[in-house]
Amino acid sequence: MPSYTVTVATGSQWFAGTDDYIYITLVGTEGCSERTLLDKPLYNDFERGAVDSYDVTVVENLGEMELVKIEKNKYWVQDDWYCKYITVKTPSGDYVEYPCFRWLVDNKEVVLRDGRGTSRLPKDDKTRLEKQHRRKELESRQKTYRWSEWQPGFPMSIDANTHKELPRDIQFDSEKGVDFVLNYSKAIENLCVNQFMHMFQSSWNDFADFERIFVRIKNTISEYVMQHWKEDFMFGYQYLNGCNPVMIQKCTKLPEKFPVTHNMVADCLEREMTLEEEIKAGNIYLADYELMEDISPNSTDPCTLQYLAAPICLLYNNSQSKILPLAIQLGQTPGKDNPIFLPSDGQYDWMLAKIWVRSSDFHIHQTVTHLLRTHLVSEVFGVAMFRQLPAIHPAYKLLLPHIRFTIAINTKAREQLICEFGIFDKVRTCVFMSTSLISPNPSYYSNPKPTFYFDSSFVWDVVCIYYDSDDTVQKDEEIQAFVKDVCSFGMQDLDCCEFPKSLKTREDLTEYLTVIIFTASAHHAAVNFGQYDWCSWIPNAPPTMRKPPPTQKGVVDVKFIIESLPDRGRSCWHLGAVWALSQFQENELFLGMYPDEHFIEKPVKEAMESFRKRLAEVSSAIKIRNEGKKLPYYYFSPDRIPNSVAV
Numbered sequence: 171m172p173s174y175t176v177t178v179a180t181g182s183q184w185f186a187g188t189d190d191y192i193y194i195t196l197v198g199t200e201g202c203s204e205r206t207l208l209d210k211p212l213y214n215d216f217e218r219g220a221v222d223s224y225d226v227t228v229v230e231n232l233g234e235m236e237l238v239k240i241e242k243n244k245y246w247v248q249d250d251w252y253c254k255y256i257t258v259k260t261p262s263g264d265y266v267e268y269p270c271f272r273w274l275v276d277n278k279e280v281v282l283r284d285g286r287g288t289s290r291l292p293k294d295d296k297t298r299l300e301k302q303h304r305r306k307e308l309e310s311r312q313k314t315y316r317w318s319e320w321q322p323g324f325p326m327s328i329d330a331n332t333h334k335e336l337p338r339d340i341q342f343d344s345e346k347g348v349d350f351v352l353n354y355s356k357a358i359e360n361l362c363v364n365q366f367m368h369m370f371q372s373s374w375n376d377f378a379d380f381e382r383i384f385v386r387i388k389n390t391i392s393e394y395v396m397q398h399w400k401e402d403f404m405f406g407y408q409y410l411n412g413c414n415p416v417m418i419q420k421c422t423k424l425p426e427k428f429p430v431t432h433n434m435v436a437d438c439l440e441r442e443m444t445l446e447e448e449i450k451a452g453n454i455y456l457a458d459y460e461l462m463e464d465i466s467p468n469s470t471d472p473c474t475l476q477y478l479a480a481p482i483c484l485l486y487n488n489s490q491s492k493i494l495p496l497a498i499q500l501g502q503t504p505g506k507d508n509p510i511f512l513p514s515d516g517q518y519d520w521m522l523a524k525i526w527v528r529s530s531d532f533h534i535h536q537t538v539t540h541l542l543r544t545h546l547v548s549e550v551f552g553v554a555m556f557r558q559l560p561a562i563h564p565a566y567k568l569l570l571p572h573i574r575f576t577i578a579i580n581t582k583a584r585e586q587l588i589c590e591f592g593i594f595d596k597v598r599t600c601v602f603m604s605t606s607l608i609s610p611n612p613s614y615y616s617n618p619k620p621t622f623y624f625d626s627s628f629v630w631d632v633v634c635i636y637y638d639s640d641d642t643v644q645k646d647e648e649i650q651a652f653v654k655d656v657c658s659f660g661m662q663d664l665d666c667c668e669f670p671k672s673l674k675t676r677e678d679l680t681e682y683l684t685v686i687i688f689t690a691s692a693h694h695a696a697v698n699f700g701q702y703d704w705c706s707w708i709p710n711a712p713p714t715m716r717k718p719p720p721t722q723k724g725v726v727d728v729k730f731i732i733e734s735l736p737d738r739g740r741s742c743w744h745l746g747a748v749w750a751l752s753q754f755q756e757n758e759l760f761l762g763m764y765p766d767e768h769f770i771e772k773p774v775k776e777a778m779e780s781f782r783k784r785l786a787e788v789s790s791a792i793k794i795r796n797e798g799k800k801l802p803y804y805y806f807s808p809d810r811i812p813n814s815v816a817v
Contacts (some may be wrong), residue, residue: 174226175259178208180216181271183253183343187218188242188251188274194224196258197299198232205241205647209667215704216251235266236299241279247811249336254766256282269561270548273338281307288771289564291636291646295775298341308648315556317659320584326660333581340454340556342578346698358456374732378740380708391703394800399710402513405524406485409457414535418485418493421454428456428482428497429504434512435496455485455493459530459623461538463502466716477718498523500719507721518726522734525601526719531713532705536695541588544694547577548815550660551686558652563647564636567768568683571759572690575816626684628781633680635773640675649673653682691761695811702752706745712736713744737752754810755817761785761808785809 176194180186192215196203208224209215215222238256253270260266268282283303295301314337318329374380381396399405409418424430432445439448448454463480485498500509500523511523552573559566565617637643644650650672657669673679705711717734720726735742759765762782770773785808796802804810 171227171229172227172231172261174203174232174261175223176208176226177221177223177257177259178216179221179254179256180218182219183252185218186252187220188216188249190245190249190251191243192216192251193243194226194256195241196226196232196235197239198235198236199297200231200233201228203228203230230527231261232573235260236283237303238268238282239279240270240274240282241277242274243277248276254281261746267494267768267770268603269768269770275338280594283562289567289636289769289774290562291564291642292648293642293645304560304562308558310453311560312557315553317553319662323662325542325550326553326662327546327549327580327584328577330581332576336578336581340552340575340577342575342582374735374738374741376640376728376732377709386480391700391801392706395704395710396707399707400521402494402524403492405495405528407801408441408528408531408704409455409485409493411801412704413485413697413805414531415696417457417459417531417534418455418477419457419605420452420455421449421484423449424484425456425482427504428484428499428510429503430484430497430510434510435484435486438486438494438496438513453487454496455487457483457485457527457531459483459527459534461534462530473744475716477715478527479522479530479532479715479719480535481719495524495527498527500526509721509723511723515723516726516733518728519720519723522720522726522731525709525712525731525734526715528710529643529715532711532713540694540697544689544697544815545576545580545583548573548686548690548694549580550656552577554655554660558655559648561768563648564632564769564774565652568632569686569766570768571766571813572687574759574814576690576814579816616685616765626680628777628784629687630676631780632774632776633676633683635771635777636766637676639681643673643676643679649679690814691811692806694815696805699752699754699810700805701748705748708736708741708744711748713741751817753817754812758816759813761811761813763813 176195176196178192178194180188192206192208194203194208197207204225204228206224210222210224214495223779235258240253240256242251248576253272253274256268258266258268270280270282272280274280283300292304295304316329317326320327333341395404403711409415420440430445435445439445440455441448443451445454450490459482461480462478464478465478467476467478479500479501481498481500482502483495486494486496488494495513498511499508504510511519513520515523516727524638551569555566555569555573559569561567637646651671653669654671657663657671661669670678670682673682712735714736715734716737717730724755735741742791762778762785769778789807789809792804792807796804
């Protein structure tokens with residue numbers, strides 16, 4: 171009788187192995203095998219990292235292999251199992267590979283296809299069995315991955331209140347699934363700031379006093395920030411190179427709400443031009459924090475009043491190409507109680523005005539730039555992907571590494587960090603903003619044109635392997651359903667949302683997929699992993715302010731500033747948070763790393779290899795460029811860009 175050799179690979183992550191019973195059924199064009207228990211007497215099967223082989227005997231040849239069905243039944247207690255792949259050697263000697271890379275839980279079964287070694291669009295499925303498998307997979311996924319509204323007006327999230335409620339395939343692996351609270355506590359311990367926690371609401375004595383919690387954790391950038399934070403060049407430098415490089419905009423006309431005159435700033439202009447002429451020459455910029463207006467500070471600690479501001483800052487690109495602040499107004503409505511602060515004002519007036527801007531920048535960064543535009547938006551893409559794209563779809567395989575652990579980290583965050591009375595409530599004045607104010611900038615997503623270091627030619631190469639024309643894109647009902655799900659459900663058809671509801675061309679599809687990958691990888695890396703560098707020196711990024719913004723000049727001294735800055739306890743909480751959030755995870759996967767071979771076809775592997783070579787060249791160039799710099803910039807170096815939003 172014909173015999174098929176079945177090889178089963180178990181994952182190497184913690185607890186991937188199982189002692190449960192594993193059954194297999196082979197399905198071909200001419201028939202199917204009996205349900206066969208995979209077991210070797212006196213041998214411990216399916217150990218973590220193991221590759222086990224078994225013979226499956228059939229009455230007659232099954233024809234061309236189509237599907238493999240795997241079932242797991244409880245032996246003693248439920249014991250989850252992670253299957254990497256299955257290969258089948260047919261009686262004729264052919265090898266057919268079935269990528270799996272998923273968990274089998276409870277007594278459920280998994281049906282695998284892709285045995286021909288190629289990813290397939292809906293049009294490529296010809297048989298009833300293939301079409302049925304595709305439809306059933308998506309029907310099952312749509313029941314498992316459900317949309318839920320976390321906060322009114324925010325992008326939708328997955329319907330799960332805790333990490334344990336998530337589907338097993340998107341939970342953290344055990345080695346990464348350490349509770350964030352424990353990581354945070356470890357950060358507090360490692361930074362040796364426990365000694366200050368008992369003085370939670372007491373003020374520091376002076377700026378030098380902040381160094382007492384800074385000694386153990388200095389690095390090249392954070393120490394430089396500590397030494398130069400008072401200087402105007404450092405204030406301006408961060409608008410391009412800090413962890414929130416998205417606020418600066420070219421000023422083509424001064425807004426009426428910000429009545430800066432030439433006489434106010436004439437002493438700071440270097441080109442013998444008027445302010446109006448500098449504006450026309452393209453040398454004047456604005457940073458407007460109007461999103462902060464009318465936001466109420468959190469009230470988790472009724473004993474300590476906290477304050478927010480919505481400043482406007484005028485910036486100047488001087489003759490040495492340095493960005494310098496020219497004028498700061500701490501509110502959106504001009505008037506005598508809302509003065510315009512200038513570099514020519516008293517030392518402490520100007521210092522406090524800049525501190526207020528930096529505090530507002532910190533809140534916008536954390537809530538909008540970081541949380542909304544990377545974490546929450548990436549989750550929308552991830553949930554829609556699971557709901558609308560089957561595992562055999564090339565876009566699913568392309569995107570899967572870039573949503574790895576994203577839904578899990580976001581669920582953990584909603585559970586522990588950004589919930590009411592969560593960790594970040596202890597740290598920051600503002601955790602939630604009015605959602606109508608922080609919807610994603612539509613221009614970023616509708617016309618992203620990433621001009622950083624992400625190479626969209628890789629995505630184009632993959633798209634062209636499977637889509638031979640624009641018509642193929644338009645007729646791919648699954649990719650169109652994915653795009654529509656993102657806009658109509660994930661983004662709730664928000665008026666300000668310009669996500670497309672359909673794609674017309676291969677160029678459209680390439681751009682769309684590139685935005686997803688760029689957002690999850692390079693964008694997140696740029697705004698996340700510099701948090702410790704730029705925010706650990708408390709006066710440079712105060713997470714809370716304990717006095718309201720000054721309404722007149724000449725009343726500020728050092729004591730007033732120190733009493734405005736965070737107290738000792740909140741400074742310590744803040745320091746632990748930015749340290750923990752800036753750390754790479756164990757077994758991090760960076761751009762170009764695809765250890766799970768979802769694609770097994772040669773053209774895609776060649777495209778991946780070409781992509782990796784280009785990334786290596788960029789990493790090398792950035793390393794050389796940073797040599798000897800006092801302020802190196804490495805957040806866009808591909809070897810420091812994780813594939814996904816996972817921290």
